[in-house]
Amino acid sequence: MQSHPNVQAVQRALDEAGARDGSGAASRVRLLPEAAHTAAAAADALGVTVGAIANSLVFEADGTPLLVLTSGAHRVDTAGLAAQLGVTHLRRATPDFVREHTGQVIGGVAPVGHPGPLRTLVDTALTGHPQVWAAGGVPQAVFPTTYPELLRITGGTPAEVA
Numbered sequence: 001m002q003s004h005p006n007v008q009a010v011q012r013a014l015d016e017a018g019a020r021d022g023s024g025a026a027s028r029v030r031l032l033p034e035a036a037h038t039a040a041a042a043a044d045a046l047g048v049t050v051g052a053i054a055n056s057l058v059f060e061a062d063g064t065p066l067l068v069l070t071s072g073a074h075r076v077d078t079a080g081l082a083a084q085l086g087v088t089h090l091r092r093a094t095p096d097f098v099r100e101h102t103g104q105v106i107g108g109v110a111p112v113g114h115p116g117p118l119r120t121l122v123d124t125a126l127t128g129h130p131q132v133w134a135a136g137g138v139p140q141a142v143f144p145t146t147y148p149e150l151l152r153i154t155g156g157t158p159a160e161v162a
Helices: 005-017 039-046 078-085 095-102 124-128 147-154
Strands: 053-061 064-071 090-092 119-123 132-135 141-145 157-159
Touching (some): 005 147, 053 095, 053 119, 119 124, 124 147
Parallel strands (some): 053 132, 064 119
Antiparallel strands (some): 053 090
């Protein structure tokens, strides 16, 4: 699995960005014993609170992709977020739309390693965790990082999304 092209793309993006894991070490993609398709499953596998999981959710915002990195402890308020962004239609993207714009499948979408840049919002609720975990390109892969690193490596914008 470590040789999966998506995992390689994520690790390459982390390396190129000089991403750190919260302890000062380079952020490395890790494989879980089993696929974690939900924040709760990832939190259980890692022994962390669900709020420390950075869910990568792709939305279609007036026809363009929007990546929202949200704390696993809550849901995105799509109506409120649409109003904040000034978009008419904001809805969860279809699996095909997600794959087209990220090269990854739902349940394993990473914040980085996509074919091209994505507009990204990073949930301010993640600031309460010294280390956060994000998907690594496939449902079985994750990597540790921090809130400031997520902002830096994604070029994301801090946002209240719940």
